[in-house]
Amino acid sequence: MPFIQNSDDDRAEMLAAIGVTTVDELFEQIPEELRYRSRLPIDDGLSEDELRAELAELASWNTTMDSGSFLGAGLYRHFIPTVVDSLQQRHEFVTAYTPYQPEASQGTLTAFFEFQTMVAELLGMEIANASMYDGCSAATEAVIMAANMVRNRNTVVVSRGAHPYTRRTLETYLKWTGIEIVEAPLDEKGRTNFDGLVDDKTCAVLVQNPNTLGVIEDIEAVATEAKANGAVSVCSAYPMSLGVLKSPGEAGFDIAVGDGQCLGTPIAYGGPGWGLFACAQKDVRRMPGRIVGETVDGEGRRGFALTFQTREQHIRRAKATSNICTNNALIALRGAIYMAAAGADGIKEVAMHSMAKAQYAAKAIAELPGFELAYPESGFFNEFLVRCPRPAKEVNKAIDRAGLLGGLDIARWYPELGEDGLLLAFTEMNTRAQIDRLISTLSHIAAAQPVA
């Protein structure tokens, strides 16, 4: 809507219409002595040019992610090629409501058909849907799907290493469903201990890889344990890590999920993300969300249409497979463009760079007096927990003073791990200079500590 100022004539006309002569008359209920009569202490307006300069000056006070950020914990800053913004912003894709009518939206449907193929390939699964809201809701929907796949079982065993937001979403969704959550604890190596928790009452087992402490889980064992007990196995994966790590499909999982933010979407106030969701072909009728299928039109030409809609709530009402009937389509489209642009080789390259930088930093930090890796015997991808000689909160302040953004004070989500745990993440976006500055900042903290 354009902003068009009222002219004096407009004002006079409006005042006449409501039967007053001045604007002040409208405020007569406010006692005279309470009215402010002086000029408001606001500076004169600035020209656009001056305003830009002033805002740039204010913004320069911030420590930004461009200065070097080591915060991950579920959202990761990876390089976004220009093609992502350029294609996503095409007006054919940017609409208030994602259009799925096959007669009008072959572009969107084609993009999502390709998207599903790439997601399925990345997760190593047979079939994927056209995305969910985010990784948390995808994991939760996976658990609900699992509960519908097996009968007379009402507990879900969830790793404490699953992201706290995932666990919280799960608690909210499951509160009135009769499905009980059993939390599998983390052991001294930072891995989930499922021992004795999966039994004939378990409908689903949920594990995240790498887990929130950055530790690579023994996911094959988790899938095997679930299978042996007749439970459905669900793996939430960090998509970029699949460039180097075994996929949920290869590890034998029934359902694979994840958050797609790392694939082409910047970190902005905690997102937005989009959810990956994939399963086996045989379970497609239990899969929530939209699914685009390939078909032919009346003239025999290849085309695309939503399929399995009979299971959605606009037709099946209370018995719908899921009551999520929408997704983050535009953001998921960014994921499709990213995956197409990067390709399997590109994702592998990004994963290798991220992992190599994390390895470089871990080695150097572990050598600093007073610092040590929390789980030196466990593998990690691009994120790891460090034990600091001072509370993580203080260490983060020192990192901030060095013009860098620190990691996550792990006590915020895992108070049982103490105040000295700092979770640091690395991607291909962290330069060698930034990492060296981080190491040097930490070394000053180490030096300030009395040596025992």
Next chain:
Amino acid sequence: MRPDDRKYLESHEWIKIQGDTAIIGITDFAVEELSSGNEGDLVYCDLPEIGRTLGDGETFGEIESVKAVADLNCPLAGEVIEINTAIEDHLEILSEDPFERGWMVKIKLSNTDDSNLLDAAAYEAILAKQS
């Protein structure tokens, strides 16, 4: 007139009791409603596993056409002892012969009291009211 050797549910399932067992299926009316007369429109039928115990009226499976998915309800309680796997890949059987070859599950009845179910005449009367 539908076969009067069996009982019906308002939701269009039939049950044919044979001693302490019974076979269950859906009526030609249900098939017609789902497929609009086009047998290729039925795409999927999900039947229960053998050994599952069903209560009176409990949903034991679902049948899907290109336009809708409908629940399959068990008229009388019992344990599933056999399922008609032939229909899973040949849903046209349901259009061709819903009352004989198109049976879906066989159960061992734990409840043989069918006095609450509709006989053929009562079922026909309900259909007459709907049309």
